[in-house]
Amino acid sequence: MQTATESDGPLRERGVLVATHDQYTRDQSTHDQLDAVLTELRFGPGRDPRIGYAAAAAVRAWRSPLRIQVTGRARAGRSTVLHALALMSALETPPVDEPGAPDPELDADLVVYVLAAAPAPADHRVLATLPPQRTIVVLNKADAIGARWSDAVDAAEQYGRQLGVLVLPIVASLAARTRAGALTTTDLTVLRRLATEADPTLFLSPELFVAPGPDAAEREQLLEHWDLYGVLCACSALRHDPQLSAQALVQLLHAASGIDTLHQLLHRRYAQISALRGGELLDEFARLAARAVPEDGGCARDVLESFLHGDDARWLGLRAGLAHPEVAHLAAGYHAPAPADADDAITRAAHWHGVVTSDMPAAARRAALRVHNGYVRLWERMRSAGL
Secondary structure (H helix, E strand, O other), X not given: OOOHHHHHOOOOOOOOOOOOHHHHHHHHHHHHHHHHHHHHHHHOOOOOHHHHHHHHHHHHHHHOOOOEEEEEEOOOOHHHHHHHHOOOOEEEOOOEOOOOOOOOOOOOOEEEEEEOOOOOHHHHHHHOOOOHHHEEEEEOOHHHOOOOHXXXXXXXXXXXXXXXXXXXXXXXXXXXXXXXXXXXXXXXXXXXXXXXXXXXXXXXXXXXXXXXXXOHHHHHHHHHHHHHHXXXXXXXXXXXXXXXXXXXXXXXXXXXXXXXXXXXXXXXHHHHHHHHHHXXXXXXXXXXXXXXXXXXXXXXXXXXXXXXXXXXXXXXXHHHHHHOOOOHHHHOOOOOOOOOOHHHHHHHHHHHHHHHOOOOOHHHHHHHHHHHHHHHHHHHHHHHOOO
């Protein structure tokens, strides 16, 4: 007979998130509790197969890795952005606004939309259909905009105002190169020479950079490895510090690509959506508990309600409440969802009680109630442990 664990799987890799040890311990505890709930519902003495299978489906949905799609119009650099991000759960879609083809179905948990220039009407049209909290827009090929990075930042801010979303400038081709390779000894030697001896006009275009000369073959190879923007950044860094190592230069080039800012935003959005999934799981369990009718010794309602009133559910609810779009800004000052000690927990609980009793919309007050209840439970546990 198949067990609940075999059916629903062990703790799965979540993709882009890197959990702390404390978070991993909490998540593992929740997974263990849910496995116990499913086993009791489906195979225990008071089993209710109908409720059990519905609960198992809810748990599978919560455990499944988030899906990420990378999309945009043709030649915007979707493939390069995908390679630069190196995400296990990300997939590239067919291009948007392709003549003779329908737009791709953008139904992932997170959508990374790639621009390579000012937004076209098709970009506006597609982005207007996507939920802002599940959409990240990047301005790729930022090195081709203006004469300096600030020009690309200004353009991204302008496009963001037009689209009503945050737009991040990146150079995905350079980010992908820093992930895939390292500076060779030859590359570093040529870069150091160019940094001190090259005519500045050499860096004005790829064609000028590979103009005939005694080291043309080396320059051509350098351009192939790092693109002109990467070469320019590396030479600028070497002029300031000629002793930079190859590893330090690669790190600088990676930072110059702008990819770290995109990764940080992806991590925050990923964590937020994962937390909201926990709230959806609790909502489904509450609905199933209300539907469960005790008969013939069935105890599905008791099993579900026991979990819903337990520490793991309180923690899921707390995180879901903090991630709710209507109240997330109220937790912007928290270093982490977990309080530092009992005093911090009760202070947070009191703050969120004020939100519950405010005149905010019902959805916001419901999210705040989950946060308040979670911090009250943590305060009780911490106080009893002397923390």
